[in-house]
Amino acid sequence: MVFACSTRLLSLALCLFLQRPSHAATLHPRDAVPSGFEARPYYPAPHGGWVPSWNDSYAKAQKLVSQMTLAEKTNITGGVGIYMGKIWPRRTLIFPCVGNTGSALRLGFPQLCLQDSALGVASTDGVTAFPAGITTGATWDKGLIYARGVALGKEFRGKGANVYLGPTVGPLGRKPLGGRNWEGFGSDPVLQGISGALTIKGVQEQGVIATIKHLIGNEQEMYRMYNPFQPGYSANIDDRTLHELYLWPFADAVKAGVGSVMTAYNAVNGSACSQNSYLLNGLLKDELGFQGFVMSDWLSQISGVSSALAGLDMSMPGDTMVPLFGNSYWKYELTRSVLNGSVPVDRLNDMVTRIVAAWYQLGQDKDYPRPNFSSNTKSRDGLLYPAALFSPTGQVNWFVNVQADHNLVARQVAHDAITLLKNDDTLLPLSTQSRITVFGTDAAVNPDGPNACGNRACNKGTLGMGWGSGVAEYPYFDDPISAIRRRIPDVTFHNTDTFPQNTPQSSPDDIAIVFISSDAGENSFTVEGNHGDRDKDQLSAWHNGDKLIQDAAAKFSNVIVVAHTVGPLLLEPWIALPSVKSVLFAHLPGQEAGESLTSILFGDTSPSGHLPYSITKSASDLPASVSTLRGFAFGQVQDTYTEGLYIDYRHLHRYNITPRYAFGHGLSYTTFALSNATIRAVTPLVPGPLPPRPEKGPVPSYSSTIPPAAEAFAPPGFNFIWRYLYSFLSASDASAAAAAATTNPTIHPAQKTTDLPPSGGAEGGHPALWDIAYEISVTVRNVGTAHAGKASVQAYVQFPAGTPDTPVLQLRDFAKTRELAPDGEETMRVRLTRRDLSIWDVQSQGWTVPEGEFVVWLGEGSDRLGVGCWVQRGVCEGGLRGPV
Ligand code: NOJ
Numbered sequence: 001m002v003f004a005c006s007t008r009l010l011s012l013a014l015c016l017f018l019q020r021p022s023h024a025a026t027l028h029p030r031d032a033v034p035s036g037f038e039a040r041p042y043y044p045a046p047h048g049g050w051v052p053s054w055n056d057s058y059a060k061a062q063k064l065v066s067q068m069t070l071a072e073k074t075n076i077t078g079g080v081g082i083y084m085g086k087i088w089p090r091r092t093l094i095f096p097c098v099g100n101t102g103s104a105l106r107l108g109f110p111q112l113c114l115q116d117s118a119l120g121v122a123s124t125d126g127v128t129a130f131p132a133g134i135t136t137g138a139t140w141d142k143g144l145i146y147a148r149g150v151a152l153g154k155e156f157r158g159k160g161a162n163v164y165l166g167p168t169v170g171p172l173g174r175k176p177l178g179g180r181n182w183e184g185f186g187s188d189p190v191l192q193g194i195s196g197a198l199t200i201k202g203v204q205e206q207g208v209i210a211t212i213k214h215l216i217g218n219e220q221e222m223y224r225m226y227n228p229f230q231p232g233y234s235a236n237i238d239d240r241t242l243h244e245l246y247l248w249p250f251a252d253a254v255k256a257g258v259g260s261v262m263t264a265y266n267a268v269n270g271s272a273c274s275q276n277s278y279l280l281n282g283l284l285k286d287e288l289g290f291q292g293f294v295m296s297d298w299l300s301q302i303s304g305v306s307s308a309l310a311g312l313d314m315s316m317p318g319d320t321m322v323p324l325f326g327n328s329y330w331k332y333e334l335t336r337s338v339l340n341g342s343v344p345v346d347r348l349n350d351m352v353t354r355i356v357a358a359w360y361q362l363g364q365d366k367d368y369p370r371p372n373f374s375s376n377t378k379s380r381d382g383l384l385y386p387a388a389l390f391s392p393t394g395q396v397n398w399f400v401n402v403q404a405d406h407n408l409v410a411r412q413v414a415h416d417a418i419t420l421l422k423n424d425d426t427l428l429p430l431s432t433q434s435r436i437t438v439f440g441t442d443a444a445v446n447p448d449g450p451n452a453c454g455n456r457a458c459n460k461g462t463l464g465m466g467w468g469s470g471v472a473e474y475p476y477f478d479d480p481i482s483a484i485r486r487r488i489p490d491v492t493f494h495n496t497d498t499f500p501q502n503t504p505q506s507s508p509d510d511i512a513i514v515f516i517s518s519d520a521g522e523n524s525f526t527v528e529g530n531h532g533d534r535d536k537d538q539l540s541a542w543h544n545g546d547k548l549i550q551d552a553a554a555k556f557s558n559v560i561v562v563a564h565t566v567g568p569l570l571l572e573p574w575i576a577l578p579s580v581k582s583v584l585f586a587h588l589p590g591q592e593a594g595e596s597l598t599s600i601l602f603g604d605t606s607p608s609g610h611l612p613y614s615i616t617k618s619a620s621d622l623p624a625s626v627s628t629l630r631g632f633a634f635g636q637v638q639d640t641y642t643e644g645l646y647i648d649y650r651h652l653h654r655y656n657i658t659p660r661y662a663f664g665h666g667l668s669y670t671t672f673a674l675s676n677a678t679i680r681a682v683t684p685l686v687p688g689p690l691p692p693r694p695e696k697g698p699v700p701s702y703s704s705t706i707p708p709a710a711e712a713f714a715p716p717g718f719n720f721i722w723r724y725l726y727s728f729l730s731a732s733d734a735s736a737a738a739a740a741a742t743t744n745p746t747i748h749p750a751q752k753t754t755d756l757p758p759s760g761g762a763e764g765g766h767p768a769l770w771d772i773a774y775e776i777s778v779t780v781r782n783v784g785t786a787h788a789g790k791a792s793v794q795a796y797v798q799f800p801a802g803t804p805d806t807p808v809l810q811l812r813d814f815a816k817t818r819e820l821a822p823d824g825e826e827t828m829r830v831r832l833t834r835r836d837l838s839i840w841d842v843q844s845q846g847w848t849v850p851e852g853e854f855v856v857w858l859g860e861g862s863d864r865l866g867v868g869c870w871v872q873r874g875v876c877e878g879g880l881r882g883p884v
Helices: 002-008 012-018 052-065 070-076 133-139 142-158 189-204 239-246 248-255 277-287 305-310 332-339 345-361 406-417 480-487 545-555 595-601 648-654 731-740
Strands: 113-115 209-215 234-236 260-263 293-295 381-383 393-395 419-423 436-439 492-494 511-518 559-565 580-585 638-640 672-681 772-782 792-798 810-816 825-833 839-841 846-849 855-859 867-870 875-877
Touching (some): 070 332, 070 345, 133 406, 142 189, 142 810, 189 239, 189 248, 189 810, 209 248, 209 277, 239 248, 239 839, 260 277, 277 293, 277 305, 293 345, 305 332, 305 345, 406 595, 436 480, 480 595, 511 545, 545 559, 580 595, 672 855, 672 867, 672 875, 772 867, 792 825, 810 825, 825 855
Parallel strands (some): 209 260, 511 559, 559 580
Antiparallel strands (some): 381 393, 419 580, 672 772, 772 825, 792 810, 792 855, 839 846, 855 867, 867 875
16 A cells, blocks of 8 residues: 555555555556666566575575474564564573564574674674775775675674674665765775675675675665655666666675675665565576575565565565554565465465575574674663563673774774875875874764764764764774874864964964865765755765865965765865865774874875775766756656766766766875786687576475464464564464465466576576686786885776777776885786676677677776786787776
């Protein structure tokens, strides 16, 4: 009944009433999307278990699931309700996480604890607040990205969380104003894909199930959610763009063996992501061969039967769209739907088997810790049923400290991400003898304390992370001003964003460091007029940061700007001022904002971060479809990806628009030279389509007979807690549902897909896509004399002339050197897979390698590509200028 509420604007009371699940719901037509963007039906949901690396886990899961009753099965596929934390004596049952599933304890299958966030264990103490995804992407360092993943995994395990709700690769960063871009790794599918996969590897090696999110198209925050009055916006994405940009990092995640996927709030091509059969059954489970389970984003499920048939496996947090009334589209309703034949038993078995198999796959059946914290309170004791009207109290927090030495990797990431955009007159690095004045509230921790604002929904003090669910509590905050004072104790600091009127003209050697920030977050909070997206402040620094810099530049001849920012900023109001000599983007450093910065400012080490997005001179340098946020509409807001493949640098290259700072740009205190590049063919690459896909392996099979109604009965005398979500039905309801099964026509989508996608065949898609076609090696030498430093080697592919509608350059791989002393050198390798050299052919629905000569360009940024390698000729040359 959701669509009825959204399109007819019924009264709130009526809508709340209608949100109660009804098994007799009428179907309403979808809102119209532009032609060419329809979401195709794709049924039935493919079974998991056919990929060899998951066979053992599926065999174990099958053994367990075949012993489960109907109510046990439906219990596992849904959460127990939002805020329904519940802790039983001696922590035999404890589920105080942001999402808590039901269990089948009789068989030893526990509740699963699903916990935010992508940058640290949320809502608890004793954890590390790691740098955000965007900061991690800015390191361009695979080793560090992986090390952060390992540390994150250890902390989630230490707190007893079964599922890490990260990494985020959607949003991809299509819209610079998008509220949650900072949770991901940068505005490029390859940067997102490699970083996401390495994070998953690090996390899952600790036995924690990682969740790649949000599938897909959640590129802005406003109007993202279905509510009783309006559907979430529709991201209208054409097939090729979907494959070559937005689905790309999800393919990497599936290839890395990710255990779960979270759907996005919005719709894609008119169909809500939580019940979009083309996305879930077609692309994710069939084409990409995903073997784990699909969960809804919180309160984004909008139907029971449709979402089950479309491939959703877990409802989170279990409630209907309007929570806290004890209603669910699944749980008892899923039990009913299976008994009355609306959802085939076979579909339920696959959902449960996927969840149980993921649990075995990550080894969680062996000594996995139970949660030892509560997301609901910081106190030792608290409500055992926080959402119930009357709840007993008891111990809910055990204060387990899981930080170990993870501050070191957190600091290293924060440090190696710092991106030097400009350094005129080699103003940086500073000496500790320098006379420095610091300006800006962003230089010092929030005076109310780093965690003063819940969900970090304020921008006060140094900005270490954005806001929303993607945050963690700071155990401490190393702020820049304290770190500067450790070097220069008597530094002058103006903790204000208004330039002090009485500041005298400084002497030529005096230096001003001006701190600015730009924040964004999830749409659940509005901060200083920004509704998640940067809709109010746009791409300008907050708190009049531009004016602060201009004023400082009028009084000082040496100005250094430090920006803590969720994404690109427009620097034009001050970047060309002669006194603004140095600019550092420190991104979102998490708890380690201080020392990571001062060791760059004072030259202990060289900066080595590179931009994970382009900085344009004007917002209108990018197409309107990405530079504007979609506003209110009656009915469904339509966000149509008319720019296709041309986001960020792809668009700028196409129209010869010079950005202020290019994607991948980043300076060092030293200089590097790339030489001796060679290219080697590894797996022979024949142009054209992929070879025939491999067959699927066998999958577990169960009886498809509808189980007896008695499997749904609550045990006699069962004590139901109001609003808690159970999977049991009363004996009379269960029997009525079972009786209806004989007379009710089963609501199965008529159109069934029988052909397997030609681009599937293994986890991540057709196995040949992952063949290494070419390997390039290049020697990087520190040719400076004074400073050590790390260099970034970025590899961009230029497709053969005549390849239809393809960006000039596309990032395909990257590598970072170790710290090289002057004269030091290292040989770096980058690789290109078959997928890297393919385009998505809409007609044949497959990846195909175009005929002709590819060039792979290497360099330290998308605008500094001095080495070219010709793939067919097998030669590389240096001393060139890249094609843009
Ligand atoms: C909504 C967010 O979109 C998602 O990323 C998060 O994991 C869940 N809420 C749980 O907090």
